[in-house]
Amino acid sequence: MTTLTRPPGAGRPPEDATAALLSDLARVTEADAGRRRRAEYSTDASNYRVVPQVVTFPRHVDEVLATLEVARTHRAPVTARGAGTSVAGNAVGPGVVIDFSRHLHAIGEIDPEQRTAVVQPGVVMSSLQTAAAPHGLWFGPDPSTKNRATLGGMIGNNACGPHALAYGRTADNVRSLDVVDGAGRRFTAGSGRDALEAVAGLDRLVAANLALMRTELGRFTRQVSGYSLEHLLPERGSHLARALVGTEGSVVTLLGATVELHPLPTAPVLVVLGYADMPSAADAVVPLAALKPLAIEGMDARLVDVVRQHVGSVPDLPRGAGWLFCEVGGADETEALANAAALVAASDCVDSLITTDKAKSAALWRIRADGVGLAGRTPAGRQAWPGWEDAAVPPENLGAYLRDFDALLAQYGVDGLPYGHFGDGCIHVRIDLPLDRPGDVPDFEAFMNDAARLVGSYGGSLSGEHGDGRARGGLLHHMYTPEALGLFEQFKGLLDPSDHLNPGIVVRPAPVTANLRRPQAITLGTKGFALPHDGGDLTQAVHRCVGVGKCRADNSSAGGFMCPSYQATGDERNATRGRARVLQELANGSFVQGWDAPEVADSLDLCLSCKACGRDCPAGVDMATYKAEVTYRRYKGKLRPMSHYVLGWLPRWAKLATAFPPVAGLANLALRVAPLRKAVFAVSGIDGRRKMTAFTTHRFSRWFPQRSGTALTARGRTPDDGASDGVAATGTRTRDVILWADSFSEHLDPAGAQAMVRLLEKAGYTVRIPSSDACCGLTWISTGQLDGARKRLARTLDVLGPAAAKGVPIIGVEPSCTAVLRSDLVELLPDDPRSAQVAGAVRTLAELLTDPELGPGEDWAPPSLVGTTVVAQPHCHQHSVMGFDADAMLLARTGATVTQLAGCCGLAGNFGMEKGHYEVSVAVAENALLPALREAPEGAVYLADGYSCRTQAEQLAGTRGTTLAQLLLAE
Numbered sequence: 001m002t003t004l005t006r007p008p009g010a011g012r013p014p015e016d017a018t019a020a021l022l023s024d025l026a027r028v029t030e031a032d033a034g035r036r037r038r039a040e041y042s043t044d045a046s047n048y049r050v051v052p053q054v055v056t057f058p059r060h061v062d063e064v065l066a067t068l069e070v071a072r073t074h075r076a077p078v079t080a081r082g083a084g085t086s087v088a089g090n091a092v093g094p095g096v097v098i099d100f101s102r103h104l105h106a107i108g109e110i111d112p113e114q115r116t117a118v119v120q121p122g123v124v125m126s127s128l129q130t131a132a133a134p135h136g137l138w139f140g141p142d143p144s145t146k147n148r149a150t151l152g153g154m155i156g157n158n159a160c161g162p163h164a165l166a167y168g169r170t171a172d173n174v175r176s177l178d179v180v181d182g183a184g185r186r187f188t189a190g191s192g193r194d195a196l197e198a199v200a201g202l203d204r205l206v207a208a209n210l211a212l213m214r215t216e217l218g219r220f221t222r223q224v225s226g227y228s229l230e231h232l233l234p235e236r237g238s239h240l241a242r243a244l245v246g247t248e249g250s251v252v253t254l255l256g257a258t259v260e261l262h263p264l265p266t267a268p269v270l271v272v273l274g275y276a277d278m279p280s281a282a283d284a285v286v287p288l289a290a291l292k293p294l295a296i297e298g299m300d301a302r303l304v305d306v307v308r309q310h311v312g313s314v315p316d317l318p319r320g321a322g323w324l325f326c327e328v329g330g331a332d333e334t335e336a337l338a339n340a341a342a343l344v345a346a347s348d349c350v351d352s353l354i355t356t357d358k359a360k361s362a363a364l365w366r367i368r369a370d371g372v373g374l375a376g377r378t379p380a381g382r383q384a385w386p387g388w389e390d391a392a393v394p395p396e397n398l399g400a401y402l403r404d405f406d407a408l409l410a411q412y413g414v415d416g417l418p419y420g421h422f423g424d425g426c427i428h429v430r431i432d433l434p435l436d437r438p439g440d441v442p443d444f445e446a447f448m449n450d451a452a453r454l455v456g457s458y459g460g461s462l463s464g465e466h467g468d469g470r471a472r473g474g475l476l477h478h479m480y481t482p483e484a485l486g487l488f489e490q491f492k493g494l495l496d497p498s499d500h501l502n503p504g505i506v507v508r509p510a511p512v513t514a515n516l517r518r519p520q521a522i523t524l525g526t527k528g529f530a531l532p533h534d535g536g537d538l539t540q541a542v543h544r545c546v547g548v549g550k551c552r553a554d555n556s557s558a559g560g561f562m563c564p565s566y567q568a569t570g571d572e573r574n575a576t577r578g579r580a581r582v583l584q585e586l587a588n589g590s591f592v593q594g595w596d597a598p599e600v601a602d603s604l605d606l607c608l609s610c611k612a613c614g615r616d617c618p619a620g621v622d623m624a625t626y627k628a629e630v631t632y633r634r635y636k637g638k639l640r641p642m643s644h645y646v647l648g649w650l651p652r653w654a655k656l657a658t659a660f661p662p663v664a665g666l667a668n669l670a671l672r673v674a675p676l677r678k679a680v681f682a683v684s685g686i687d688g689r690r691k692m693t694a695f696t697t698h699r700f701s702r703w704f705p706q707r708s709g710t711a712l713t714a715r716g717r718t719p720d721d722g723a724s725d726g727v728a729a730t731g732t733r734t735r736d737v738i739l740w741a742d743s744f745s746e747h748l749d750p751a752g753a754q755a756m757v758r759l760l761e762k763a764g765y766t767v768r769i770p771s772s773d774a775c776c777g778l779t780w781i782s783t784g785q786l787d788g789a790r791k792r793l794a795r796t797l798d799v800l801g802p803a804a805a806k807g808v809p810i811i812g813v814e815p816s817c818t819a820v821l822r823s824d825l826v827e828l829l830p831d832d833p834r835s836a837q838v839a840g841a842v843r844t845l846a847e848l849l850t851d852p853e854l855g856p857g858e859d860w861a862p863p864s865l866v867g868t869t870v871v872a873q874p875h876c877h878q879h880s881v882m883g884f885d886a887d888a889m890l891l892a893r894t895g896a897t898v899t900q901l902a903g904c905c906g907l908a909g910n911f912g913m914e915k916g917h918y919e920v921s922v923a924v925a926e927n928a929l930l931p932a933l934r935e936a937p938e939g940a941v942y943l944a945d946g947y948s949c950r951t952q953a954e955q956l957a958g959t960r961g962t963t964l965a966q967l968l969l970a971e
Contacts, residue, residue, distance in 0.1 A: 018053045021074045025096070028066035030057040036599035039585040039592055040578040041081070041097050045547030047387050047435065048089035048470045049517035049584075051591055052079070057102040061120075061255050064098065065180060068253060071096045072184060072500060079502050080249040082122060082153030084572075085145045085549040087386040088469025089515075090157065090248040090505055098253070100152050102570060107131050108256075115261045116175055121152025121254045128259075137261040140167020143465070144369050147553040152254050158224050158246030160465040162295040162368075163327075165423040169221065169465070171228060171245035173260045179244065179252035182496025186255070195240040196232065201494050202240070206232045209487050216484045222392035222424045222464035225472065225479055226506060227251075227488045248467045250502040251495040265294060267333040269340045270361040273349040274320025278418060279406075281322040283399035285422050287346050288326065291339070296423030297325040302379055303371045303417040310620070311370050315363045318351035324422060325368060371419055375430045376546055376619045378415045381533065384430035385518070386546060387471045388448060391455045392426040392464030401458045402427070408454060412447050426464030435518040436540075445513050452478035473509025518543055521587040528632045528786035529625050530830040538629060539587040544619045545580030551613060552577065560902030560928060561612035561879050567903070568923035569606075576613040576623050579603045583626060595634040604630065606920055608908035609782050610876035611819070624782075625827070631784025640783075643685030647910035648783035651743035651775050657695045658747045664695040687918040691955055693748055700741045700750035704757065704769055735765045735856070737848065738803050738810045742817035743775050744947040752945065752963035753813045756845055759965045760811070763849065763856035774799040776820040781828075782909050790828050793835075796821075801834040804841035809854055811843055815875035815882070815945050816909065818842060823881045844878065845945075845964055846886035863970035865896035870967070871936050872900045873929060873953075875946030876908065887964060891943075894968070899936075903928030905944075907952035925956055933957045943967055 018033055025031035032038075033054045042051045053076060058064045071078045079093030082101050100122040107128060108118030112135040119128060125146040129138050143149055143161040153159070155177070160169045167173065176190040187198045196203040206213070210233065217223070218230030224246055231242040244252055271293075275281040278300050288296055301321040308314050317323060326343055330336030333356060344352045355361055378384050393401045402418070409415060409431070416429040433447055434440040452462055452475040462472040462479055476485060492499075492507045504510040524538040534541040551563040552575050560567070565574035572578040582603040585592035592599045604627045614622035635644070646653070658664045671677045671692040678688045686692075737760060745753040760767050774796040777789030800810055800821075812818025821842045826835045849855055849862075870891065874884040884900070891898045906924030911917055933942065933953060942961045944950045950961035 017074070021070070021076055021096070022054050024070045024074065025054055025056055025067060028070060029063040030059065031055070032057075034599075035592060036573065036582055036602050039582045039599060040572050040603075041084070041099070041581075042092065042585065042591075043517055043547065043581060044081070044084045044086045044089060044091040045386065045549065046087050046089035046092070046469065046471055047385055047517055048092060048515045049520070049588070050092040050094050050515050052093060052097040053095050055097045055099060057099050059103040061104070064104070064253070064255060065186070067096065067098060068180060069184060075498075075500075077503050078253065078500060080121070080152065080156065080253050082150030082156070083124070083145070083148045083549050083552055084547060084577075085149055086153065086157060086469060087389045087466050087547075088157075088463065088471040090467050090469030090502065091153070092470075093502055099572070101150050105150070110135060110137070110261075112137065116258050117261055118256065118258050119151045120256055121150060121155075123151045125149050125151060125154060132261055133264065135261075136264050138264050139259060140164070140173055140262045141170050145549060148549045151257060151259065155245050155254060155257060156247070156249050157467040158228065158465060160222070160421065160424070160426070162297050162421055164221075164421065164465075165289065165296060166292070166294040167262055169224070169245075171231065171242045174241050174245055175258040175260055177241045177244055177252075177254060177258075178256035179254055181252045182498060182500040189240040189244055189252075191237045191239040191241060193238055196238050198240065199494055202232070205487075205490055205494065206238075212483055212487060216480060219459065220392075220394045220425065220461075222421070222426045223461040224392070224465055225462045225468050226476060226484065227491055229487065229491060246467060248469060248502060248505050250505045250507065251492050253501065265329045266331065267336045267356070268294060268327050268329050268361075269333070269336040270355050270364060271326040271328060271340045271343050272318055272353040272364060273324040273326065273344065273347045274318035274351040275322045275324070275349055276320060278322040279399045279402040281324050282402050282422055284324065284348055285395045285398055285425075288324070288343060289395060289423050291328075291343055291346060293339075293343060293423070294327040294329050295325070297368055297420070298422035298427075299323045299325060299368060299371070299419050300417055303375060303419055304367060306374045306377065306379060306417065307367050307370045310374055314367050315360060318349070318353045320350050324349075325364065368419065370618060371417070374618050375417045375419065375428070376544070376548075378417065378432045380415065380432075382415070382432040383540070383543065384416055384432045385435055386430055387512075388429065388431060388451050389471070390420070390426055390428050390464045390466045391451070391460060391462055392424065393455060393458040393460030395423065395425040397458045397460070398422060398425045398427075401454070401460065404454055405451075408447075408450060412443070414447070421464070424464065425460070435516065438519045441513050441516065441519055444516075448475060448512050449478070455479070468506055468509070470504065470510055470515065471512060473504070473506050474512045476506070476509070517584065517588075520590075521584065522589055524587055526629060527636075528629045529824075529827045531625075531827070532830065533620070538583075538626065541622070542580050542583040542587060542626060545577055545584070545617075545621045546619055547577055548618055549575075549577055550616065550618055551575045561610065561876055561904060562616040563613065564608055564610060564904035564906065564924040564927060565606040565920050567927045568920055573603060574606050576617055576621055579607060579623055579626075580621055583630070586630075595630060600630060601634070606917070608876075608904060608906075608911045608924070610904050610908055611880035612876050612904070615880040625824075628781050628784050628786065632786040635784060640785075641685055642683065643910065643914050644783040644785065646684040646686065647913055648779050648785055650779050650910075651747070654695060654743060654747035655773070658697070658699050661697040664697045668694045685915055686913050687915050689918055690913050693951055696747060696750055698750070700746045700753045701769065701773075703750060703754060707757075736808055737765045737767055738800070738808055739767050739769050740774060740800065740810050740812055740842075741769065742778075742812070742814045743773075744817070745813040746773070749947055749950075752965060755963060755965035755969055756811070756813060759845075759969050762969070763860040765856070770799045772799055776817045776825070778817050778820050779910060781820065781824055782911075786828065789824075793820075793825055793829055794832070797829070797832060797834045797838060800838050800841075804834065804837040808841065809843050809848055810838065810841045811845060811848055813945075814947055815844070815878035816948070818844060819877035819881035844882050844886065846890050847882065850886045850889050862890055862894045862968050865894035865967070865970070868894075868896045869937055869940040870896045870898045871932050871940055871942050872898055873905060873942070873944040873946070873949045873961075874900065875944070875949055876904045878945070890964070890968070899932060901928045901932055905929050905946070905949040905952040907948040909948055912948070912952065921952075922956060925952055929953065930957055933959050941967060
C-alpha cells in the first residue's frame with residue numbers, strides 16, 4: 001500500500017506563509033488573498049466552511065500548470081472549483097482554490113461525425129448545449145443547475161440529471177481527459193491497455209483487485225460514492241478517463257475534456273403519473289424503466305405546494321400525492337404518443353396526463369426546477385440543509401427504502417421534501433436538522449450515521465450524483481469494506497502521493513461534523529427590518545443562501561433580473577451568493593469582523609438593491625434588505641457619505657426646490673452649467689459623467705385641481721374626509737380610487753401621474769389624491785437610513801391609512817415606491833395594523849385595470865396599438881414585488897408587438913449616480929436595455945414606468961421613455 005504524506009494546512013497557515021504563497025502565485029496568474037475574496041470562496045453549496053489561503057483565476061492552461069507548480073512548492077493543498085454548486089463540500093479547501101469558471105470556458109472542436117466536443121473545465125453545461133444544438137446534438141446528462149454548472153464540476157462529481165436514465169452519467173459520456181496529477185505529471189487519460197500504463201503501477205493495482213472491483217463497485221448505475229474504479233476492469237474497456245470522473249479533484253486536476261454527444265431527442269412527450277404517495281410511485285419504477293423512457297422523475301405533493309406558495313400557480317397535475325414525471329421519445333410524435341400510452345398502461349397509477357404541448361411541458365418541468373431551491377425550506381418554514389442530499393438505492397428497493405427513510409425522519413422529529421431521479425433510484429432531499437448551535441452537532445452526526453446505515457442495508461450509495469466530499473466521505477465505512485477503502489487509498493497514492501489535491505475528500509476523510517458553517521454563527525438579530533420569515537434574525541436570513549447559484553446563471557436562462565452586477569462583471573463578488581457568503585462570515589465573526597468591516601462594504605458596494613433576488617432566488621435571499629440593514633447598523637450614530645445626504649434625502653431637496661417655481665427653474669439652469677454641475681457633483685459624491693434630472697416647475701398636486709373637469713375630483717376631497725368612503729348608499733362599490741403620486745412623480749416628472757389621472761377618468765374612475773404629501777422613504781431605505789424611512793412611512797400611514805381601511809384602492813405611479821408600500825412597509829412598521837391594510841390596498845395601474853372586481857368593466861378597453869412596436873422595461877422592483885403579468889396582459893390586449901426586457905436598466909435609483917458605479921451601471925445597461933434600444937425599429941416606443949429606467953435610457957441612449965398610462969391614452 002502506498003504511504004501518503006499530508007502537507008501542512010489543516011489549521012490556519014501563518015500570515016507570512018500566505019503572503020509568500022500569494023507573491024509567487026501573483027507572478028504566474030491572477031491571485032487574490034483578500035479577506036473578502038477568501039470569504040466568498042469559503043464554502044460551496046454545502047454545510048461546510050473552509051477559508052482558503054488564496055483564490056486564483058487562471059486565464060489559460062499554462063497558468064493552471066504554473067499555479068499547481070507554485071502550490072506544490074509551497075506544499076499548499078489545491079482545490080479545483082467550477083460554479084461552486086457542489087452540495088457535499090468538495091469545492092472548498094484550506095490552501096489554493098482554483099476558479100476555472102472565470103476564464104477557462106472555451107468550447108473547442110465539435111465533431112458532428114464522431115459526436116464529440118472538446119471543452120475547457122469552466123464551460124457551463126447549457127453553453128455546450130447551445131453550441132451543439134445546430135449540429136442536432138446535445139450532452140445527455142443535464143442537472144437542474146445546467147445554466148451555471150460547469151463541465152469541470154460535473155466531471156468532478158459525476159453529475160447525472162433527469163436524462164441520465166437514457167444517456168448515462170457524466171462518466172458514461174467522457175471520451176478522454178487532459179489532466180495533471182498531484183505530482184505534476186500531465187497526461188491524457190483515455191481507455192484501453194495503454195491508458196492503464198499512463199500511470200505507473202496502475203495495471204498492477206487493477207490486476208491485484210479484480211474480484212473486489214467486480215463485487216463491490218459498479219453494482220448499480222447510481223453508485224457514485226467512493227472512486228468508480230470498476231471502469232478500469234478489462235471488460236469495461238480499461239477506461240481510465242471514466243474512472244477519474246467523480247474523483248472530486250482529489251487525484252488529478254482537469255485541464256480539458258473530450259465528451260460524447262447524442263442526437264437531440266425528437267418529439268419528446270411528457271407523461272405525468274399520479275400515485276397515492278411517493279413510495280407507491282417508487283414501487284412502479286422498475287416496470288416503467290423497462291419501457292426505456294428518457295426520464296422518470298419523482299415529485300412529492302408537499303414540494304409542489306411549496307412551489308405553488310412561492311412561485312404562484314402551477315399547472316394542473318393528475319390526482320395523487322406523489323407523481324412520476326416521465327419523458328418518452330420516438331421517431332416522430334405518433335410513435336412517441338404510442339410509447340406514452342404504453343407507459344400509462346404499465347403504470348398502475350391513479351391518474352395520468354399526457355402532453356405534447358411544449359409550453360405546457362416546460363411549465364410542468366419548471367415545477368421540478370423551482371423545487372431544487374425551494375426544497376431548502378420545509379412546509380413549516382424551517383431551514384432545510386443539504387448533506388444527506390442525493391442518496392441512491394437500486395430502483396427495485398426504492399419504495400421500501402423511502403418508507404424506512406420516512407420512519408427515520410419521524411424518529412428524529414425532522415422533515416424534508418423528497419424528489420429526484422426515481423428511474424435510477426436517486427432521491428434528493430434537504431432536511432431541517434437543527435444546525436443553529438454547536439449543541440445541535442451530535443444529533444446531526446447521529447442522523448447522518450443512521451441514514452448511511454439505512455442506505456447500506458439496501459445495497460445503496462451515499463451519493464447518487466454529487467460525490468462524497470466533506471458531507472459523506474466520513475460515512476463510507478457504512479457502504480464499503482475496509483478492503484475497498486484501502487483500494488481507494490492506493491489509487492490516490494499512485495496519482496497524488498503527497499495528498500496535495502483536495503485532501504480530506506474520500507480518502508482519509510475529515511469527520512462529517514468538522515468545519516460545519518452554521519453552528520459557528522452568532523445571532524445578529526435585527527434593528528431595522530422585522531425579517532419575520534427568519535425569526536427577526538439577520539444571521540438566519542443570510543444563511544438562507546445555501547449556494548444553489550442561480551444568481552450566477554446567464555440572462556437568457558435565468559430570467560435576467562437577478563444579480564445585474566454579476567451579469568456585467570462575471571465576478572463572484574457581485575453575485576448574491578458571494579455577498580451572502582461575506583455576510584455569513586460577518587455572522588461567524590472570526591474572519592470578517594464588525595459592521596464597518598471593509599470586506600462587508602466592498603461586497604455590498606456594487607449591489608444595485610434591485611430586489612430581484614428576493615423573487616428569483618429559490619432560497620429567498622433578499623440582498624437589498626440585508627444591504628439596507630447592514631448599512632443602517634454600520635452608520636447609525638455616525639457621519640455618512642455625502643451621497644447619502646444628497647441622494648438619500650432627494651425627496652426633501654426636491655420638495656424645497658419645487659416649493660416656488662422660480663427656485664426650481666433657477667436650480668435647473670444652474671445645473672446645466674457644466675463646471676458648476678461637476679463641482680456640485682464632486683462634493684455630493686455623484687459621478688461627474690452623470691446629468692442631473694430637472695426639477696418640475698409645476699408640481700403634480702398643483703396641476704391636479706387646476707385641470708379641466710375637476711368638479712368631482714378637487715384636492716379638497718381627501719381620502720379621510722368622509723365625503724366618499726367607496727361604498728354608495730345602495731351598498732354597491734363605486735369607482736373611487738386614490739392616486740398616490742410619490743416624490744418622483746410630484747417633484748421631478750409629473751407627466752406619468754398626469755396621464756394616469758386622464759386615463760383613469762377616461763375609464764370611469766373618480767380619481768382623488770391624498771390630502772398631503774406621502775413619501776415612502778425609498779431613498780432613505782436604499783441608503784440604509786431606516787429611522788428616517790420609518791418616520792416617513794408612519795406619516796404615509798396617517799395619510800393613506802383611512803382610505804385603505806375603507807377599501808379604496810390606492811394606485812401607485814412609480815414602481816419602486818409602490819413596491820415599498822407593498823413589501824418594505826410591513827417589515828419596517830410591522831406592529832402597526834395599518835401597514836398590512838395599506839399594503840393590501842396598493843395596486844399598480846395594470847393591476848387595477850385587469851382586476852375582475854375593481855377593473856373598469858366592459859365599457860372600457862385599451863386602445864388598438866396594432867403596428868406599434870414596444871420595448872418594455874419592467875422596473876426591477878416591480879418584477880420582484882408586484883410582477884409584470886398584469887402589464888403584459890394589458891399590452892397583449894392592445895395588439896402591439898412587445899419585446900419585454902429581462903434585466904435591470906443599471907441606474908437603480910442612487911446606485912448609478914454615485915461615484916465608483918458609473919462603469920458597472922453602463923455595463924448592466926448593456927445586458928439588455930441598450931442592445932434592445934439599438935436594435936429596435938424606427939418609431940418603436942420605449943415603455944418604462946420606472947423613473948430611473950427612463951433616466952438611464954435618456955442619458956445613455958438619448959431615448960425618451962413613456963409610461964404605461966401615456967401609452968394607453970394613445971394621445
